[in-house]
Amino acid sequence: xxxxxxxxxxxxxxxxxxxxxxxxxxxxxxxxxxxxxxxxxxxxxxxxxxxxxxxxxxxxxxxxxxxxxxxxxxxxxxxxxxxxxxxxxxxxxxxxxxxxxxxxxxxxxxxxxxxxxxxxxxxxxxxxxxxxxxxxxxxxxxxxxxxxxxxxxxxxxxxxxxxxxxxxxxxxxxxxxxxxxxxxxxxxxxxxxxxxxxxxxxxxxxxxxxxxxxxxxxxxxxxxxxxxxxxxxxxxxxxxxxxxxxxxxxxxxxxxxxxxxxxxxxxxxxxxxxxxxxxxxxxxxxxxxxxxxxxxxxxxxxxxxxxxxxxxxxxxxxxxxxxxxxxxxxxxxxxxxxxxxxxxxxxxxxxxxxxxxxxxxxxxxxxxxxxxxxxxxxxxxxxxxxxxxxxxxxxxxxxxxxxxxxxxxxxxxxxxxxxxxxxxxxxxxxxxxxxxxxxxxxxxxxxxxxxxxxxxxxxxxxxxxxxxxxxxxxxxxxxxxxxxxxxxxxxxxxxxxxxxxxxxxxxxxxxxxxxxxxxxxxxxxxxxxxxxxxxxxxxxxxxxxxxxxxxxxxxxxxxxxxxxxxxxxxxxxxxxxx
Amino acid sequence: xxxxxxxxxxxxxxxxxxxxxxxxxxxxxxxxxxxxxxxxxxxxxxxxxxxxxxxxxxxxxxxxxxxxxxxxxxxxxxxxxxxxxxxxxxxxxxxxxxxxxxxxxxxxxxxxxxxxxxxxxxxxxxxxxxxxxxxxxxxxxxxxxxxxxxxxxxxxxxxxxxxxxxxxxxxxxxxxxxxxx
Numbered sequence: 001x002x003x004x005x006x007x008x009x010x011x012x013x014x015x016x017x018x019x020x021x022x023x024x025x026x027x028x029x030x031x032x033x034x035x036x037x038x039x040x041x042x043x044x045x046x047x048x049x050x051x052x053x054x055x056x057x058x059x060x061x062x063x064x065x066x067x068x069x070x071x072x073x074x075x076x077x078x079x080x081x082x083x084x085x086x087x088x089x090x091x092x093x094x095x096x097x098x099x100x101x102x103x104x105x106x107x108x109x110x111x112x113x114x115x116x117x118x119x120x121x122x123x124x125x126x127x128x129x130x131x132x133x134x135x136x137x138x139x140x141x142x143x144x145x146x147x148x149x150x151x152x153x154x155x156x157x158x159x160x161x162x163x164x165x166x167x168x169x170x171x172x173x174x175x176x177x178x179x180x181x182x183x184x185x186x187x188x189x190x191x192x193x194x195x196x197x198x199x200x201x202x203x204x205x206x207x208x209x210x211x212x213x214x215x216x217x218x219x220x221x222x223x224x225x226x227x228x229x230x231x232x233x234x235x236x237x238x239x240x241x242x243x244x245x246x247x248x249x250x251x252x253x254x255x256x257x258x259x260x261x262x263x264x265x266x267x268x269x270x271x272x273x274x275x276x277x278x279x280x281x282x283x284x285x286x287x288x289x290x291x292x293x294x295x296x297x298x299x300x301x302x303x304x305x306x307x308x309x310x311x312x313x314x315x316x317x318x319x320x321x322x323x324x325x326x327x328x329x330x331x332x333x334x335x336x337x338x339x340x341x342x343x344x345x346x347x348x349x350x351x352x353x354x355x356x357x358x359x360x361x362x363x364x365x366x367x368x369x370x371x372x373x374x375x376x377x378x379x380x381x382x383x384x385x386x387x388x389x390x391x392x393x394x395x396x397x398x399x400x401x402x403x404x405x406x407x408x409x410x411x412x413x414x415x416x417x418x419x420x421x422x423x424x425x426x427x428x429x430x431x432x433x434x435x436x437x438x439x440x441x442x443x444x445x446x447x448x449x450x451x452x453x454x455x456x457x458x459x460x461x462x463x464x465x466x467x468x469x470x471x472x473x474x475x476x477x478x479x480x481x482x483x484x485x486x487x488x489x490x491x492x493x494x495x496x497x498x499x500x501x502x503x504x505x506x507x508x509x510x511x512x513x514x515x516x517x518x519x520x521x522x523x524x525x526x527x528x529x530x531x532x533x534x535x536x537x538x539x540x541x542x543x544x545x546x547x548x549x550x551x552x553x554x555x556x557x558x559x560x561x562x563x564x565x566x567x568x569x570x571x572x573x574x575x576x577x578x
Numbered sequence: 579x580x581x582x583x584x585x586x587x588x589x590x591x592x593x594x595x596x597x598x599x600x601x602x603x604x605x606x607x608x609x610x611x612x613x614x615x616x617x618x619x620x621x622x623x624x625x626x627x628x629x630x631x632x633x634x635x636x637x638x639x640x641x642x643x644x645x646x647x648x649x650x651x652x653x654x655x656x657x658x659x660x661x662x663x664x665x666x667x668x669x670x671x672x673x674x675x676x677x678x679x680x681x682x683x684x685x686x687x688x689x690x691x692x693x694x695x696x697x698x699x700x701x702x703x704x705x706x707x708x709x710x711x712x713x714x715x716x717x718x719x720x721x722x723x724x725x726x727x728x729x730x731x732x733x734x735x736x737x738x739x740x741x742x743x744x745x746x747x748x749x750x751x752x753x754x755x756x757x758x759x
Contacts, residue, residue, distance in 0.1 A: 007745025044596075052588035072586035079590065124655050134598045141597040170589065177593070182601060189605040196632050199602075199609040199616035204655055207620070209635040210628045210756060211642065217630055217654040219618050224605040241657040244701030246632040247618065252742030308694065309664045315674055317692040321709055325669075325698040326659045329646070329707040332747040353701045354659035472663035494661030575665055 001306060001322075004334035008302075011256055011338070015263045022264055023271025023283075029179055030152045030172065030276060041178050048174060056174075059165035062526025065153050066519055068169040069146060073113060073515075076142060080109035083135040084127070093128035094203025095218070100126070107503035107510075112139035114514035115147055115378055117229070117236030117349055117489035118480075118506060120498040124218040124240055129201065136236060137225045141177050141185075144232030144265075147380030148176035150518045151269060154387055157529035158408050159277045164530045176380075180265065181231055188261045189227035196250040199223040222247060230261035233378040235349030235489040243339075243352045244328055255331055255352060259339060262348040266376040269383050277408075281544035286386060289549045293375040293556065297365045298341045304359040305337040326354030337362060344369035347378035349489025356467065356476065356492035363475055363492075364572035370486035372560040373427060378487060381514075384521040386552075390543065391420040391524060392559070393552040397541055407543060409536065410528040423520035427485050428563040430509045434481035435567060437505070439474055442466060451501040465502070467494025471578065475571035480506060485513040623757045630654070634706040635753060640683055641723045642759075643708075643716050645752040646695055647676060650703025660699040673697050684719045691715050707749035710739055724759065734758050 029035050049056045060068065083090065084105035088098050100108060104120055111118040112135070121127060127136070149172035156166045193199050198219040206216045222238040226248055229236055239245040249255055270290070274283025308319030322333030331339070336353040343350055344366045355366055369375065377385050394412055398405025405412040441448070441462035452460045466473040476492040483490055484506040491497070497506070534540075542548060609616030619631040629635050636652040637644045645652075649660035662669035676697040681687060693711040717731045738755045741748050 003746035007742075010744055048589065048592045048596075051592060052585045054585045054589065068582045068586070071582040072590065075583075075586045075590050079594075122656065122658075124657065133602050134594060137602070138594055138598045141601075142593060170585070174589075174593075177597070182597075185601070186604060186608075190608050193605065193609040193614075193616055194612045196614060196619050198614075198618050199606050202617075205618060207627050207629060210623060210753070211635070211637055211639060213636055213652075215629070215635060215652065215654055217618060217633060221602055221606070223609065223616070224602040227605070228601075239657050241659060241702045244659065245657050246634070246702060246704050246706055247630075250632050252745055252747055256744060311665055311670055312673060312694060312698070315670070315677060316689040317677060317694055317697065318690055318711075319694040320711060321693065321695060323664065323698075324695045324700075325662065325664065326701045327698075328701050328705050329695055329709055330705075330742070330747060330749050332745065335745055335747070351701075354661055356661035356663060357659065359664055467661050468663040468666045468669075470665075472665060475663075492661070493659070494663075575663070578665065 001334065004332050005302070008334055008338040011259055015260055015267060018260065019264045019267035020271050022268035024275050026180060026268055026272040027275030029175055030155065030272070035179065037179055037183065045174055045178060049170065054170045056168050056171040059167055060169055061164045062153065062157070062166055062522050062529070065166060065169045066522060069150065069518070070515070073146065076139060077109055077113050080113060080135050080139060081105055083131050084108055087128040087131045090128065090130050092130040092201070094201075095124075095128070097125060097128050103500040103503040104498055107507045110507045110510050111489065112136050112234070112236060113143055114487055114510050115143040115232070115234055115347070115381070116484065116487040116510055116514070117234045118484060118491065118510070119236055119489070120503055122240035123238050129220050132225055132238060133221055137228060140225070140228045140232045140234040140236065141181055144181055144234065144379040145173045145177040147378060147518070148180070148269070149173040149380070150522055151380035151383050153522050154384060154525040155273055155276045157525035160529065161409065161533040162530065164526070166526065166529065181228065184231045184261065184264070185227040188231060188257060189223045191257045192223040192226055192254060195254050197223040197226060197247055197254070219247070226258070227261070229350060230258050230348065231265065233262055233266060233346055233348045235343065237350060241354075243350045244354065249352055252330055252335070255335060255339070258350070259342060262346055262350065263342060263376070265379050266346050266382045269380060273383060279544055285544050285546070285549045288546070289553050290375040290386070292553060293372065294341070294345055297345065297369050297375070298338065301337040301341050301362040301365040302334055304361040305333040309359065323359055326357030328352065340366055341369055343490060344488060345375045345377070347373075347382065347486055347488045349483065351490050354493060355479070355490055356494045360572040360576035363479070364568055364576075366490075367475075367479060367482055367568065367572065368561060368564070370482045370488050371431070371564045372556055373486045374556050374560060381487070381517065385517055387521045387525070388420050388423045388517070389552055389556050389559075391416060392424060393548065393555045394541065394543065396555060397548065397551050401541065403539060403541070406534060406540060407528065409533045410531045411534065412528070416524045416527055419520045419524050423517050424559055426512065426516055427560070430485040430513055431478070431481045431564070432567065434484070434505060434509055435478045438477040438481070442473070442477065448501060452499040465496035465499070467496070471571055471575040475575065478567055478571050481509060484509040487514055621753055621757070628757070629753050631751070631753070632706055634700075634704045637752060637756060640719060642756045643713060643720065643752050644696075645708055646705050647697065647699045648703040649699045652704060654704055658703045659701045684716065686718055687715050706751050706753060708752055710735065710748050710750055713750045713755065720759070726759070
């Protein structure tokens with residue numbers, strides 16, 4: 001057990017060591033400096049821009065950025081809807097999987113578009129190879145690139161004093177995809193194919209086992225998608241059980257690589273910010289606050305998973321490797337607990353163990369990771385979410401010392417504060433409202449009609465979507481909306497979620513929780529960027545200090561964590577104490 | 579919005595070509611250099627493919643080492659975990675039943691020796707491995723049925739034990755172990 005603990009410590013250190021140079025590289029890239037892939041990819045990008053009729057050097061205001069971002073996202077959504085609802089006759093469907101229903105396609109298309117990757121289908125039976133590669137794998141690249149581009153707009157607004165010209169959206173977007181996501185994905189995919197993950201075009205294979213059972217094995221172009229799913233912090237797996245599947249995550253070594261893959265860009269973005277705005281102390285402050293939060297969430301998860309399940313201990317057997325329900329032997333309980341927190345703070349949502357079967361306190365830590373939604377975070381959007389908390393902390397600190405709140409030499413005023421509050425309060429609103437509706441329906445066992453039909457086409461009652469009753473059942477519903485609103489994509493997968501009720505309600509939740517937290521910070525940064533620069537003086541509140549870090553942390557705890565306490569008390573806490 | 583629509587459409591088409599054709603083709607090309615050439619690594623026994631190295635399969639007969647319970651019934655075309663919560667009463671009954679069954683098939687084993695991985699379902703339903711302890715406590719049963727000495731079997735388990743370099747998790751691949759019998 002101790003070597004396993006050392007193992008995860010080492011994994012975190014390796015992540016850190018890799019993400020600092022990556023951050024420096026990204027800062028150079030977004031500043032338009034020369035980088036090592038210029039010679040190969042430069043011409044490709046220029047060709048793309050020429051054919052598309054885009055002048056990548058034309059700078060945009062924040063409003064134009066958002067128009068470009070939303071327009072191209074709409075195009076991707078329509079493409080995804082088309083592919084998913086027509087996959088049965090489209091090419092490359094060797095297993096003969098059927099079209100998605102409209103509500104499932106809506107949920108899946110939105111979910112991959114917004115970098116969430118909630119999956120209400122199972123990879124082996126729900127999608128064709130064409131859908132996997134041309135729809136889902138494609139969206140995994142571009143949705144991550146969108147998030148990173150949005151973050152760079154904010155970076156630029158912070159750095160450049162008094163300007164409305166914030167770079168070109170298409171330039172930021174395409175470079176994120178070609179210069180960061182693509183090379184890193186190729187490295188990860190290489191490790192995967194050399195360790196046994198399939199990358200072929202064949203349909204299911206079959207064999208007869210040693211004992212004489214006939215078995216079919218799903219395969220296909222898995223490695224390419226699994227690589228970008230982690231690099232882009234998407235999390236949508238190729239196979240149904242995601243990275244718990246032995247072909248999707250064959251060994252402890254590939255698990256380390258997949259963990260590194262999902263962590264380095266979010267961490268790298270923190271350091272990129274420091275290099276980009278030429279204030280590395282600010283990066284250290286952000287990194288410090290996020291790491292403190294991460295460790296506070298990680299500790300209870302590792303502790304309760306290694307202790308094992310007390311209810312199973314009562315049955316009289318031994319649990320030398322901790323709680324093993326829903327876990328794979330090759331990962332063990334420590335690394336599984338570590339993954340479950342990494343994937344929830346980072347909004348990846350890939351899993352290497354089933355979160356539904358983890359101990360109540362671990363489940364609570366996973367939920368809290370997504371509820372705070374401020375530690376590390378997804379590709380680009382992590383830093384945007386954190387930016388909102390910084391603005392709030394600046395305002396509150398300003399009021400406490402009785403002077404006009406300033407951030408990086410710009411006055412934070414009413415308009416920015418209103419936007420920041422809307423973004424910050426949207427997250428609890430979506431989670432609480434969704435959970436309230438679903439648990440009301442379940443508590444009254446309402447007959448759901450068209451919203452939830454069983455296999456024979458008859459209406460189900462609401463409790464049928466629960467896989468576990470009581471407190472844990474409440475947690476299943478709470479988790480689904482939390483995961484949607486945090487754009488995470490993991491689930492307490494026991495929940496019966498492939499029906500119009502869950503597909504549509506979580507789909508709507510996903511749209512709001514993706515685009516408002518992008519529009520809000522970009523708008524704040526744009527508004528601040530155009531204001532007059534006030535040079536630093538003795539009275540300026542410094543934002544790159546430990547004291548300010550503590551302020552930000554306090555704001556996160558008060559605003560994000562405490563808002564959810566009643567819900568957590570009804571779910572995981574009640575289960576823990578029962 | 580109109581000014582952005584046409585560029586967005588064109589850029590989307592080009593991106594699809596780049597990330598859905600060229601990128602997967604590159605990964606496929608790299609895979610051709612790997613030992614398995616991008617295919618599932620099959621497991622051969624006595625000249626016949628009897629499974630995949632990485633995918634667990636069902637062993638129910640007493641003459642074989644048994645793997646973990648599977649919520650997917652070891653169906654490698656429909657992976658699944660049980661998703662049972664830790665305090666679910668029905669689930670705990672299932673675990674109790676698995677313990678009782680194990681004790682019937684393995685007389686002489688103390689309940690406290692059974693490691694939890696043998697009576698809890700894996701995440702994927704296809705876990706190819708069990709813990710070392712999980713293999714060792716099945717030895718007396720196999721030895722009796724197959725008339726192989728327990729020392730020889732312990733040696734076999736030792737040979738099939740793999741330790742991860744970082745983290746030190748020890749695993750025994752059930753299929754490889756059974757094939758070595």
